[in-house]
Amino acid sequence: MEQAWLWFGVAGLIVVLELASGTFYLLMVALGVAAGGVAxxxxxxxxxxxxxxxxxxxxxxxxxxxxxxxxxxxxVDASADPNTNLDIGQRLHVEAWRPDGQARAMYRGAEWDVELMPGEVPDAGWFVIREVRGSRLYVAHVAA
Incomplete structure (x- = not known):
């Protein structure tokens, strides 16, 4: 009988460690240890x-x-994942584009480097942020 309580005590300790780790694997090991206690x-x-x-x-x-x-x-690539980076999907206004498809625009109270996504036309107007890489915003036209 003492041996069974030792098994159950170890199983309880493993469950406590499981709460700290956040995975289910130690819980499965605790199940095995509890089965040893039943045996x-x-x-x-x-x-x-x-x-x-x-x-x-x-x-x-x-x-x-x-x-x-x-x-x-x-x-998932964090530069294009809206669950990781809350800037993705936000809008910003670009006044003018340089010939190389880059611009500077005010966003969140600061000036950012902005670059067009492939296939986009460099017209002034509202854009939506599709990716963030470092301090550069990659944008596409807002769908009408």
Whole structure:
């Protein structure tokens, strides 16, 4: 009986560590350790408890990997992701363009370097920010 409480105590400790890490993998390991505790309650010998804990933890981690929670997120280019950079999708007014397709424009109280996205016409007017690379804004015409 004491051995079972040791297993459950370790499982609880792993759950606390899981709360600090933010992934589900330690939770799956804690499930395996708890299964080792159940095996101890059922009076299995020491090596069998370890085998049960290892198998349950391994299967739980494998199932987690195959679920949507265990899949790796696709890295998104932060320069064009509106969820990462709140400037993307905002509008600004460009007074005049230089012949090389670049300009300076006021945006958020400061002057920024502005460049046209490929295929855009350098006319004065309102533009929407499509990308931000360093201190340069890449813009396209506002769709009417």
């Amino acid at each position: 101890a309650l059922l009076r299995a010998d020491g090596p069998l408890q370890w085998v049960v804990a290892a198998i349950v933890a391994g299967v739980a981690v494998w199932l987690l990997r195959r679920s949507r929670f265990g899949r790796r997120r696709i890295k």
